[in-house]
Amino acid sequence: MSALSDxxxxxxxTATLSDASRTTAGILLLALVTVESGGIYMLKVxxxxxxxxxxxxxxxxxxxxxxxxxxxxxxxxxxxxDSTQQTGALNWLSRSGVAVAALLxxxxxxxxxxxxxxxxxxxxxxxxxxxxxxxxxxxxSLGIGLLTA
Numbered sequence: 001m002s003a004l005s006d007x008x009x010x011x012x013x014t015a016t017l018s019d020a021s022r023t024t025a026g027i028l029l030l031a032l033v034t035v036e037s038g039g040i041y042m043l044k045v046x047x048x049x050x051x052x053x054x055x056x057x058x059x060x061x062x063x064x065x066x067x068x069x070x071x072x073x074x075x076x077x078x079x080x081x082d083s084t085q086q087t088g089a090l091n092w093l094s095r096s097g098v099a100v101a102a103l104l105x106x107x108x109x110x111x112x113x114x115x116x117x118x119x120x121x122x123x124x125x126x127x128x129x130x131x132x133x134x135x136x137x138x139x140x141s142l143g144i145g146l147l148t149a
Contacts, residue, residue: 097138104131
């Protein structure tokens with residue numbers, strides 16, 4: 001009977017992160033606290049306690065949601081990037097591109113909707129598109145890195 005099939009045997013599973021992944025993951029976890037605190041503002045918005053237009057409420061929700069999801073995805077990318085053989089720019093894209101997209105996209109939603117009574121995005125909406133492009137390139141880089149490792 002193998003250790004895996006014996007229900008009385010505990011098998012310890014450990015993952016060893018590279019220094020780069022451990023440092024970046026620590027930063028990303030701290031950044032998630034800012035998303036959490038942004039939730040307090042979202043509560044004010046949805047309760048009607050913030051003076052925002054319907055457009056601004058939608059962009060606040062989009063920014064908050066993208067921030068949280070992309071930071072979690074960036075955490076996952078740390079573990080996966082350690083499994084590739086990538087170096088240089090491809091390693092940076094695979095390891096950090098999603099994290100940067102997690103700044104650009106929500107920033108675009110927040111900054112393009114700032115200002116009293118705003119009903120349409122300003123020119124900073126370009127940050128959303130820049131973040132989306134970086135996200136796509138980073139995920140392709142990581143995916144190819146994993147498939148070719």
